[in-house]
Amino acid sequence: MNKIIKDVTNRIIKRSQNSRKIYLARINEAKKNSVNRAVLDCANLAHAIAPMNDEEKTHLSDMKSFNMGIVTAYNDMLSAHEPYHAYPDILKKELIKYGSTAQVAGGVPAMCDGVTQGQPGMELSLFSRDNIAMGTAIALSHNTYDGAFYLGICDKIVPGLLIGALSYGHLPAIFVPSGPMPSGISNKEKAKTRQEFAQGKVNEKVLFEVEKASYHSCGTCTFFGTANSNQMLLEMMGLQLPNGSFVNANTPLRYALTRKSAQRLIDLCDKKISISDIVNEKSFVNAIVGLMATGGSTNHTIHLIAMAKAAGIVLTWEDFDDISKVTPLLCKMYPNGSADVNHFRDAGGMSVVIAQLLKAGLVHNDVQTVVGTGLDDFIKEPVLQNEEVLFSDGAIISKNDEVISDTKNPFSSEGGLKLLLGDIGKSVIKTSALKDEHLYIKAPALVFNSQEELQEDFIQGKLEKDFIAVVRYQGPKSNGMPELHKLMPPLGALQDKGFKVAIITDGRMSGASGKVASAIHLYPEAVEGGLISKIENGDIIEMDIRNGTIKLLVDKEVLEKREVKQIDLEKNRHGFGRELFSAIRENISSSETGATIFKLVGEENS
Known part of the structure; x- marks a missing residue:
């Protein structure tokens, strides 16, 4: 294990000792108090199962099967989230095969920063993260769920969902991605046309045609911005299926991975592995290392700090900086290269990145994930066989060294931030x-x-x-x-x-x-x-x-x-709903402490 990575991890553990102890004590108490419908009164349960079909009602009434909550950020304006319209039905149909059920516990807002860039609505973007966290908590408050699916991809949505999920740390959980859109016009050409438009060299019609050729389909935008950095982080933290983040939207393999996520959540419930058993100081360090190695989004110097707070863990910018100094930059994706996430996937994707980081002793391997113990399980490649996902050995060496390098010949000796x-x-x-x-x-x-x-x-x-x-x-x-x-x-x-x-x-x-x-x-x-x-x-x-x-x-x-x-x-301070967020503006913390209204566990009333 790299000495600096080990030292940073140890100081995070020491710094977080009191708040982490409080968080885990609360989670353990929640586990003891039971987390399912058996604690509900008859009228409570009747309300909960009223809209279900007879088969589902039978399963929920016997108190032996699992009922999963689905927290979804679906809307059909955001390209990355449009595919989620089909997911609840896919998950429910897969679960019922195993005698389990699911309900859409609630929806949370999902705004597109690509739409609101330079517009008044962008001033609600960061605030939406904490709103999503609170919406997640409300969705799960009915206490009829034994586990939870989290459906979200983009910038503030995943951090908000994870903050909310950690407040229900006693529940098993899995995040389910929708995947990127196919590659369109090159990022280099798009950036060139934007500059030409800014200089008055091309008109708005030309720019619009180029933008449409770039953002052209359902799925995540293909550049390596915050949305795709989110997906990378979830794999580094073991909260999503291995090397599955960048499988294209609305494809047979994508749907099969969604069904596999349902199977994995049942297994987590059987084994009583909750999200609090997965997310700890080491998993956050792994996330930061992944951020540096891939050249990910600067937004995560805010989001990761806010997410960690929800688990009683204190991260600082100095932690990011020290980790960056010893983490080589392994990836070249736009904006630090011309490739997109589809090229990254084809070069071996997260399998190669994790294999290289493990080999160099830069990430912790003694961590729990949704598929087992250790990041070794994430050096895998999902393949479709007879409509089922099988995980074969993934690439450990890049298939395209212009997109993914190795730790001996990195694009830079230091990370991206x-x-x-x-x-x-x-x-x-x-x-x-x-x-x-x-x-x-x-x-x-x-x-x-x-x-x-x-x-x-x-x-x-x-x-x-x-x-x-x-x-x-x-x-x-x-x-x-x-x-x-x-x-x-x-x-x-x-x-x-x-x-x-x-x-x-x-x-x-x-x-x-x-x-x-x-x-x-x-x-x-x-x-x-x-x-x-x-x-x-x-x-x-x-x-x-x-x-x-x-x-x-x-x-x-x-x-x-x-x-x-x-x-x-x-x-x-007003217009576009901004007047509704005055309380957040007045109480939000600094960017260095996560730009959040939520305080560290144990300090909520201070």
Whole structure:
């Protein structure tokens, strides 16, 4: 086992000792109190089984079979979630073969960040994660379930479902993916057209045709953003079937894997293996290692911290940074390469990644998963035989070394994310897609209080120079910490022209961002008086990514005389339902602590 990985794991265990003890004591108490319909009164149970058919009612009434809850994020607007319309029926039909039943316990919202990028609705995106967690808890509150299926794929949905699932840690659980759409137009061509549109070289009709050729079908978007990073993390944590995340949507193998998930949940219930037996400090470390090795989404420097809190585990950005320093970058998928997740799957997918990480001693193998003990079980390849899934030995060496490398010849000796520290504050940056010449920049600041201001200056030709864009009042307490992905085409176009550009923000960037050096999630945020609120146009900023520093080169005496630049955020507080989330804005934690309204286990009333 790598010494640094072991040391980080041990300090997480030590740091989390008190809260983890409280969490496990609560879960053990819930297990003792029984978690099924036998504890319900007759009227309670009658309500629960009223809509079921006679066969299902018989099974539920005998108190011997299992009844599973299905928490679904289905809607038919989100391409990754449209396939879920068929899943409850598939799961129910498979379960009844074994004398078990299932009910859709509840639905949770699933918004598409691709639709809301640059729109007011994006300001609800991060908040939706905690809303989904609460919706999950409400769905399972009927206490008629012996286990639970979680149907979710995309950005905030999986983290929200997992937070909710961990609050019901006494239940066996399995996550069920829908799979990616087939490959469309190349990510490289899509990015090129977006930049050309930002520069006025092509019109909206051309751009729309390219976008439609990219996002063209049911299933997850094929770039390696937050949604597909979610799927990678669930496999690293042992919560999904091996190497099954990236099997295309609406295919025979995809449906067979869904049926296999039903069989696995029955087995987990038989063996009394709950989600709290699977998710622990080591599984979160494995998730972080996977994030670094694959060049995954920066959003998980927030989500993983929030998810861990729900299990009484305390993660810090320093943990991510130390793990990144010893984890080689094994994958090249857009945005840090031209390949997509279908190419990744064809190159061996998660089987190769996990095999390489195990061989290098970078992940814990003494973990419980939904299929057994140890990540060895995830070096498998699902194959379809007579309409049933069989797991054969998976690839341990890449079938395409331009997409997946090995630990001896990685794409980079370090992982895809890095922590930046300095007088401006603390932030994270995605390094996997950055060229060497973009790892250092020293330039004057151009300050913007919204992404629209920057875009307007770009259109007017005011940004044809070296600069570091400071985009502030975008933190969780300001306006919900929206992703600022719409800034990438103009900044990318300027960078391609030879200008040195970068961005510093207390907001987020999309999981598909990375070409331009972006110090994001900056804490303390501007609305809390962070130093970013005092930066003025022309201030020199030094961003040294190799050494992990970010500095404002302005004398302290000058800064002390400056007042915090407060702005009117009222327009971000209403419309598009934003007025309904005022309580979240007021109570949300910093980005460094998960940007969540939920407190660490044991501290809920403090």
